[in-house]
Amino acid sequence: MYDPNIAIAILAVTFVVLLFLRLPVALTLVISSIATMFYMQDPFMGYIDIVAQQTLQGVNAFSLLAIPFFILTGQLLGEGGLANRIVSLANLFVGRLPGGLSLVNSVACMFFGNLSGSAVADTSAIGSVMIPIMVKKGYSPEYAVGVTISSAIQGVIVPPSHNLVLYSIVAAGVVVPAAGGGMERVGIDVGKLFLAGIVPGVLLLITLCIVGLTISIRRGYPKGDAVAWKQVPGILFHGILSFTPAFVILGSVISGLATATEAGAVAVVYSFFLGAFVYRELKFNRLWAVLVRTFRTVLMVFFLIGASGAFGYVMTTLHLPDLITQAFLSVSHEPWVILLLINVLLLLLGGPMDMAPMIVILTPVLLPVCLQLGMHPIHFGIMLVFNAGMGLLTPPVGTVLFVGCAIGKVSVLEGTKAMWPFFLAMIVALLIITFVPAVSLWLPGLL
């Protein structure tokens, strides 16, 4: 018979120590699970071999396929010259306002993020087009980088986002006390989760545009170039056509015509035809590179998911989520205090942690706490993913910040300084999302 307290200590200490010792996060999850099972040696719960089996079971889910399919759709569209069309479309809507290019950047990032689901891809694609144009028109390079990287975060939350799919998969493995006694798994409708991301995404866009507009007016940044009327139909047609893969995914998932995985497969094939045969910008000799890039992105996530399956098994065996929930509730009985604490914790962890590890590791830990507070799992998912997205902007693992600074050829310090007004605006948006559940739940509630 094992002592649960010692088992928990082994799990927590090995996990934290190995994590800080630079071991890959997924490997850290597996090794701490093995160490704990080695100590427990419980014939009912299994021995250390169970960790390998649980890792395999973790990736044995059909819904997981949506992640590579969504990522590949974004990659194919990006390779097919999406960024220029999106920028033209955004310019049509907001280009003539004061500081027009700043607003075009934010709107284009939202459009592109809608299709790619990736903040880093958003920064690379839109930043490569917009930052040089902005600098040429008199915007400071630091400001151009600041507005790009902040706006790119919209990509993680605006549907169809593979980060939301990742959250739904991890959340589905979380076991919580059922209302009628016993235990049950948290089930999340991906269609509703997608819908839940729309209003927060728009809210984020509005806050970023307000900041961008204010700074642009104060600094006297110019308007964008006027678009000739004869160009308008072409820009609208190509822009809207670019959105059809996202419509395919959203429409079929929300209407229940197809699962996220099925919609993703259709969107991949459709995007390929769009890029290769309609726009003719997707070259066949680039296809292998696109597939390799998708594979290399996905393989990290899948190992994390598999490893979190094993880690989650050990945590559940030790009733760790219950204990963590009790610990949080012992701090305060006021839900707003605990939610504020959770947000601070997530923002702090967003610095050293990447997005996927944050979602995979923290969902099983924090979701039961928030459910206990009466929070809806969809609402929690939006809050978590938003926080994790903001973490991409903060060092030491601020990937979006680093990519943006590299594209804009500014130092990380300059980029960080320019990004701060936008980051503060994002905190305001985050607080609204956290404390006004309707922002996330109103739209899915209409279904």
Add this chain to the structure above:
Amino acid sequence: MAKKKGRIGRFFLFLDKTIEAYAIGLLVFLILNVFVAVIMRRFFGHMAPWSEEISLLSLTWFSFMGIAIGFREELHLGMDLLDHFIPAKALAVWDRVIDVVVIAFGLYLTYYGAEFTLKMGTSTLAITGWPNMVQYIVMPITGVLTTIYSVLRLLGMDLRRYNQVEEEIKADV
């Protein structure tokens, strides 16, 4: 790896390319399999019962092959807080220690994966009737590959085949 000369170098380059092509081939197969299944179901009212089972089998292989390739390409994400406090030379030594840990993980996956695969020897998949072993055998295979890659890296070989900076790959989700 590509720069290594001689028979061993060529063998591992061939092995690398084969494994990677196989994993990416699985991705293409998965897309087409799911796409065809959707079209068949929606437009022809026909559903191939084996489609989802084959997809899951391919997904398992795709994911586990990815674990090994991730170690080869040093793609699995870790926290780099230590990098700010420890000199580069000490970090290089520490990286070799991590290689040893990865070797231990590879051996674990090989041994227990093989044991579990053999244990499942008599059971079969529900629809195709294939032996369950075809799904679980990917565990020891991944274990062996992970071990080989880590041993070679411990010996000082740079195994990465993609050295170009692709930031979007680092933390794209």
